[in-house]
Amino acid sequence: MRAGIFATLFVLAISAPAGSQTATLARGLHAAATRGDPGSLDEALDAGDDIDARDGLGRTALLLAVEHGHAEIAGTLLARGASVNAQAANRDTPWLLAGAAGRTQILELMLSRAPDLSIRNRFGGDALIPACERGHVDTVRLLTTRTKIDVNHVNDLGWTCLLEAAILGDGGPRHQEVARLVLAAGANPGLADREGVSPLAHARRRGHAEVAGIIEAAGGR
Numbered sequence: 001m002r003a004g005i006f007a008t009l010f011v012l013a014i015s016a017p018a019g020s021q022t023a024t025l026a027r028g029l030h031a032a033a034t035r036g037d038p039g040s041l042d043e044a045l046d047a048g049d050d051i052d053a054r055d056g057l058g059r060t061a062l063l064l065a066v067e068h069g070h071a072e073i074a075g076t077l078l079a080r081g082a083s084v085n086a087q088a089a090n091r092d093t094p095w096l097l098a099g100a101a102g103r104t105q106i107l108e109l110m111l112s113r114a115p116d117l118s119i120r121n122r123f124g125g126d127a128l129i130p131a132c133e134r135g136h137v138d139t140v141r142l143l144t145t146r147t148k149i150d151v152n153h154v155n156d157l158g159w160t161c162l163l164e165a166a167i168l169g170d171g172g173p174r175h176q177e178v179a180r181l182v183l184a185a186g187a188n189p190g191l192a193d194r195e196g197v198s199p200l201a202h203a204r205r206r207g208h209a210e211v212a213g214i215i216e217a218a219g220g221r
Helices: 002-015 018-035 038-046 061-068 071-079 094-101 104-113 128-133 137-146 161-168 173-184 199-205 209-217
Strands: none
Touching: 018 038, 018 061, 018 071, 038 071, 061 071, 061 094, 071 104, 094 104, 094 128, 094 137, 104 137, 128 137, 128 161, 128 173, 137 173, 161 173, 161 199, 161 209, 173 209, 199 209
16 A cells, blocks of 8 residues: 555656646745745755745745845845846835845845846835835945935835935934935935925925924025
């Protein structure tokens, strides 16, 4: 009986479509990246898994490592050649998501991997705009001082990084520092939204006096 079972399993294994075997391997790689399990990750990669294989949502192992904040896993994947520009179904890339989530350590690891600064997220934005919105100070500092990211890029909502900080920020110390950083990097303090409302006017409307003062001191009107 046991010999018959083994024979059946062997036949199923050798007759399984190559694509399904690849998908099974990829699931192991993605699971290791999601869990933050370096041993399983190395095992999957050493077994020949495609490092940039996609799951059902178009996410790579590196994107999953970024999503869950596993810097060690991300470092291993990057060292083995994982793409920082692979775009998922929702248009996230590892680089874009790292910016939005404030994964500064992972972003720094990605700097040598040729991130494509022209790729846009589902809102037409770059890595900097959501980092400013969420007040990720260290991330904004890295992006504005160590990359050539466009601090005046306008997303599909008609907002720049400074506008997002003024409109969606809380006006507290983190968003004050974000405003200082992007203005020091060349953000235009007078670049208004589609209705002609300036960052200064938005900050004042929101009652964010400190942010308004920073923008005004930089020449905002």
